[in-house]
Amino acid sequence: MKVTVVGAGAVGASCAEYIAIKNFADEVVLVDIKEGYAEGKAMDLMQCASLNGFDTKITGATNNYAATAGSDVAVITSGIPRKPGMTREELIGINAGIVKTVSSSILEHSPNAIIIVVSNPMDTMTCLVHKSTNIPKNRIIGMGGALDSARFKYRLSEALGCPASDVDGMVIGGHSDTGMVPLIEKATRNSVNVSEFLDAARMEEIVQATKVGGATLTGLLGTSAWYAPGAAVSEIVKAIALDSQKMIPCSALLEGEYDLSGLCIGVPCIIGKNGIERIVEVSLSDAEKAHMQSSAEGVSKTNALLN
Numbered sequence: 555m556k557v558t559v560v561g562a563g564a565v566g567a568s569c570a571e572y573i574a575i576k577n578f579a580d581e582v583v584l585v586d587i588k589e590g591y592a593e594g595k596a597m598d599l600m601q602c603a604s605l606n607g608f609d610t611k612i613t614g615a616t617n618n619y620a621a622t623a624g625s626d627v628a629v630i631t632s633g634i635p636r637k638p639g640m641t642r643e644e645l646i647g648i649n650a651g652i653v654k655t656v657s658s659s660i661l662e663h664s665p666n667a668i669i670i671v672v673s674n675p676m677d678t679m680t681c682l683v684h685k686s687t688n689i690p691k692n693r694i695i696g697m698g699g700a701l702d703s704a705r706f707k708y709r710l711s712e713a714l715g716c717p718a719s720d721v722d723g724m725v726i727g728g729h730s731d732t733g734m735v736p737l738i739e740k741a742t743r744n745s746v747n748v749s750e751f752l753d754a755a756r757m758e759e760i761v762q763a764t765k766v767g768g769a770t771l772t773g774l775l776g777t778s779a780w781y782a783p784g785a786a787v788s789e790i791v792k793a794i795a796l797d798s799q800k801m802i803p804c805s806a807l808l809e810g811e812y813d814l815s816g817l818c819i820g821v822p823c824i825i826g827k828n829g830i831e832r833i834v835e836v837s838l839s840d841a842e843k844a845h846m847q848s849s850a851e852g853v854s855k856t857n858a859l860l861n
Contacts, residue, residue: 555579555794558622558664560656561632562586562595562614564670564777568784569629571599574610576788577606578795584614584624586632592616597693625664627791629697630656631783633673636772645674646859653679654686661687668693670790671805672783678856680805684851685860692830696805698729699787699820703803705734705767710743720744724803726762726820727849732767734820740836748751775790793825793833800825801834811835815849817857857859 556822557573561564570582577791586592592614599612615621622628633649653673660667669687671680671694680696687694702725711718722742727735738757738818741748763770771779793800806824808814811833822834838846 555627556581556583556625558583558585558625558628558667560585560586560628560630560660560724561667561673562592563631564780565590565597565783566627567595568632568780569631569787570595570612570784571602571664572784572788573791574599574603574612575606576607576792577608577610579610581611581613584612585617585622586614587615587617595758599731619659619663623663625660626793627670628660628667629670629672629787630660630679630793631672631787632656633679644793646678646856647672649675649679650682650860653832655680655688656681658700661689663690668695668794670787671696673850674729674778677733677805677818677820677853678860679717681857682806682860683819684807688722689691692828694807694814694818695785695790695823695829696729696818696820697790698783698805699725699791699803699822701783702729702734702736702764702767702820704782706741706760707712708765708769710741710748713756713760714748716743721748723748724822726803726822727846728819728853730852731766731769733849733852735842735849736764737759737836737838738841739839739842741860742749744755758856783815789824794829797827798825799831804830806830806833808833812838812846814846817850817853819850819853 559569584592595610596614633652673679676698704727706723708720775810805818823830824832
């Protein structure tokens, strides 16, 4: 498998690193507009190969999409990152132009590629790729839900005082501080509902901490996070490469699912060799339905800014 990662900044380099370390891809190509930057990141990562035991070849290219030809998957991380106090929605003006140009350049050289969108505002950028390309909807995936769910599980394990591998939980809805819908009522520790261990107040704290997970890190770091986003992307790419049929919350174009249409928003998706193989409609409580509807309204308002 050949994977292209556009944007060799912290998030893009982290994507390339985790994909390489998991050792399922033959080649990863990093692309960036800054002269020599992608080449330098690729060289640095390749010097880890013997230390980390991977055989994936990593190369870099400065604004040269010919080097990406024949990619099976392309990851778009390019765009400006968040700064403290910024919302993801404030990035739309600059990032929309970048994402549109990048997706067109990718498909020119890799017409069968599956595109994974990371750039913010992620749900709207995923929608933009749908609007600006003619590829099937299953081949366009927004990363947000995979990252949000990982942050949710972190907060759950923290509250429970247990390993993250003990917990299971999922976040659907928009990838924004107000749009996320952590499904706390369905979260479990080894199949036991977390309500058996935590009171309602603590569960609500987990929900709120999850929703501002990105903003919390931006405040601490001075920019967007990169390790967890890179790991989230690598899990999606791995599921495609291995055709694992893994269920991962992702931003997908809805056409009636969850009583929503014409927008991209986080929902449980079965991921395999064709990208989104199927959207899973889970039963939601009345409160979860209301939160999902509110989230969809927020995403729609951001989408309207594309016009």
